[in-house]
Amino acid sequence: MTVNEPSSPVCYASEADDIYMGFAGREEILAALNELLEAERAGARVALASTKSANDPDYAELMRSVRADEARWCAMLSRQIRRLGAAPSRKTGAFYKKALAIPDPLERLAFLNRGQAWVVRKLESLTPRVRDEALHADLREMLESHRVNIDRAAAHLEAEH
Numbered sequence: 669m670t671v672n673e674p675s676s677p678v679c680y681a682s683e684a685d686d687i688y689m690g691f692a693g694r695e696e697i698l699a700a701l702n703e704l705l706e707a708e709r710a711g712a713r714v715a716l717a718s719t720k721s722a723n724d725p726d727y728a729e730l731m732r733s734v735r736a737d738e739a740r741w742c743a744m745l746s747r748q749i750r751r752l753g754a755a756p757s758r759k760t761g762a763f764y765k766k767a768l769a770i771p772d773p774l775e776r777l778a779f780l781n782r783g784q785a786w787v788v789r790k791l792e793s794l795t796p797r798v799r800d801e802a803l804h805a806d807l808r809e810m811l812e813s814h815r816v817n818i819d820r821a822a823a824h825l826e827a828e829h
């Protein structure tokens with residue numbers, strides 16, 4: 669068996685073989701997907717709350733787009749968790765309360781961006797270890813979209829300071 673061999677989406681050959689080859693097993697993947705789901709849900713709720721309290725239209729627009737994105741990845745992660753036969757976590761990451769405790773909108777955006785960078789690091793370490801092709805593709809897309817959004821928020825922070 670070689671690493672490049674195509675795998676079927678759900679019933680991939682033998683989990684023991686996968687783990688032996690350095691791929692993440694089902695439990696590890698589920699734990700990581702749920703952790704990401706809780707983080708994205710926290711991000712979505714922070715962005716929604718920040719949109720409501722925003723005075724600057726550019727900032728509000730940025731937060732609306734962050735919220736739409738976080739909601740999109742929540743849906744993808746929930747779908748992938750269900751596809752693996754598990755129930756998606758209903759929790760919201762601790763990040764939510766920490767972010768809302770920051771009153772200054774730009775400081776909160778900077779904090780949100782650090783959260784997004786955490787997601788990027790998490791995805792960078794997880795994605796290469798995911799053998800399942802459909803999940804791998806979704807995680808890669810999530811990673812790319814986070815990189816784009818981090819740059820966009822950083823540009824906003826740059827322009828406002």
Ligand SMILES: [Fe+2]
Binds near residue numbers: 738784787814
């Ligand atoms: Fe995110």
